[in-house]
Amino acid sequence: MTTDTQQQQQQQELTITRYEVCDIRFPTSKHLDGSDAMNKDPDYSAAYVIFYTNDTRLEGHGMTFTCGRGTEVCCSAIEALAGKFVGRTLSSLTVDMRQTHQICTGDSQLRWIGPEKGAIHLATAAVINAIWDLWAKHEKKPLWKLIVDMTPEQFVQCIDFKYITDALTPQEALDMLKANHPTKAQREQEMRNNGYPAYTTSAGWLGYSDDKVRRLCREAKEQGFTYFKQKVGGDKASDIRRAALIREEIGSDGVLMMDANQIWDVQEAIDWMQDLLPFNPLFIEEPTSPDDVLGHAAIRKALYPKTKVATGEHIQNRIIFKQLFQAQAIDYCQIDSCRVAGVNEILAILLMAKKFNIPVVPHAGGVGLCEYVQHLSLVDYICVSATIEDRVLEYVDHLHEHFLDPVVIKNGCYVAPLAPGYSITMKRQSIDDYSFPKGRVHNE
Ligand SMILES: C[C@H](O)[C@@H](O)CC(=O)C(=O)O
Ligand SMILES: [Mg+2]
Numbered sequence: 001m002t003t004d005t006q007q008q009q010q011q012q013e014l015t016i017t018r019y020e021v022c023d024i025r026f027p028t029s030k031h032l033d034g035s036d037a038m039n040k041d042p043d044y045s046a047a048y049v050i051f052y053t054n055d056t057r058l059e060g061h062g063m064t065f066t067c068g069r070g071t072e073v074c075c076s077a078i079e080a081l082a083g084k085f086v087g088r089t090l091s092s093l094t095v096d097m098r099q100t101h102q103i104c105t106g107d108s109q110l111r112w113i114g115p116e117k118g119a120i121h122l123a124t125a126a127v128i129n130a131i132w133d134l135w136a137k138h139e140k141k142p143l144w145k146l147i148v149d150m151t152p153e154q155f156v157q158c159i160d161f162k163y164i165t166d167a168l169t170p171q172e173a174l175d176m177l178k179a180n181h182p183t184k185a186q187r188e189q190e191m192r193n194n195g196y197p198a199y200t201t202s203a204g205w206l207g208y209s210d211d212k213v214r215r216l217c218r219e220a221k222e223q224g225f226t227y228f229k230q231k232v233g234g235d236k237a238s239d240i241r242r243a244a245l246i247r248e249e250i251g252s253d254g255v256l257m258m259d260a261n262q263i264w265d266v267q268e269a270i271d272w273m274q275d276l277l278p279f280n281p282l283f284i285e286e287p288t289s290p291d292d293v294l295g296h297a298a299i300r301k302a303l304y305p306k307t308k309v310a311t312g313e314h315i316q317n318r319i320i321f322k323q324l325f326q327a328q329a330i331d332y333c334q335i336d337s338c339r340v341a342g343v344n345e346i347l348a349i350l351l352m353a354k355k356f357n358i359p360v361v362p363h364a365g366g367v368g369l370c371e372y373v374q375h376l377s378l379v380d381y382i383c384v385s386a387t388i389e390d391r392v393l394e395y396v397d398h399l400h401e402h403f404l405d406p407v408v409i410k411n412g413c414y415v416a417p418l419a420p421g422y423s424i425t426m427k428r429q430s431i432d433d434y435s436f437p438k439g440r441v442h443n444e
Helices: 004-012 071-085 090-094 097-105 118-138 143-148 152-157 170-194 210-222 236-250 266-274 293-303 318-326 343-355 369-385 428-434
Strands: 016-025 045-053 059-066 196-200 227-231 255-259 281-285 308-311 393-395
Touching: 016 071, 016 428, 045 071, 045 118, 059 071, 059 118, 071 097, 071 118, 090 097, 090 118, 097 118, 097 343, 118 143, 118 343, 143 343, 143 369, 152 170, 170 343, 170 369, 196 369, 210 236, 227 236, 227 281, 236 255, 266 293, 293 308, 293 318, 318 343, 343 369, 369 393
Parallel strands: 196 227, 196 393, 227 255, 255 281, 281 308
Antiparallel strands: 016 045, 045 059
């Protein structure tokens, strides 16, 4: 029972009054934007949630990325979670973000359809990210700045350490953050001045013609990019031809990355890569199943140091990342802002990566992911890793026009976002036009 005084307090305080869930699909498969060996025809999509409040000017927006079919499953999972937040004041949620995260991950019945994996975890990311967006907007800060301004104790209080204390204790996390605390302002200024280095995937989608790849490499180079990612694993002869073409365009100074999107078995990955090693790839990304920790370790052992191993966009939670680090299975950690359960779980992974000395190179190939991860790399650099050596943030040149505060790239770097929030608010017109199945675009 709420008392009269509690009711009065709630009326004054920012309170979540209702939510809306949207299934938003962009027909990117038409031109094979985003295509790779496994995802041959992705329609970049978002299971999207808006938390409305008693202040009509303040809304929390969040989304999880999907590839078209199945977005409706994530939307249902969001419905199952979002209702838990209606009636809650923002301050009652932000006072203990660890507990707020556990409202989703700790539900004693919903847990059965995870735990902490699959559609329910993707939905958790959408919901949790929306709460962070609301909080940052309320504080009138971009999300990265909200976190950067936290004390090490507040930062650690956001993290659920369950199942990872054998790799990282709260005290160790605190010590790492405290060590970087005195020099944070300097790194923040550097990021505001120079931005965070980016690499492009947009030139190398598997379904593009050789001519298009060549043209896009040239354009990306002119825009200041020096790191380029090529999709591989469809047909070996095409991979070799395409790698030669990209090398020709980017020169021996350009950095080439390769991404197989889980297409191979373990030995197949090792064998296939022998023919691509002459093109000097920095890493092979997702060479096999994201669940196969020991498989990644075997591939790394066979290929290191001729090339390295990267993964993360399908790593379902902090526990699998922990195992990848412990097993020395990867060289690059590709956190995905909405594959794991949003900001809170990302902070845990950033800290573990720091402890195991693995560079974080976030995944951003999807709609809204660039908008999200720019904040996370700033937090990583300013608070956690304190270095940008061997780190670049993925950029794909698609669909930014649908966001109110889209990413800005200058000289091959992400410009630090300054608008309040998590940069994920989509334009109302875009939400309406691309809503599936009734939106204008799906009925033309
Ligand atoms: C389906 C997505 O476009 C995927 O290919 C993205 C990806 O693997 C990446 O950005 O890396
Ligand atoms: Mg990838």
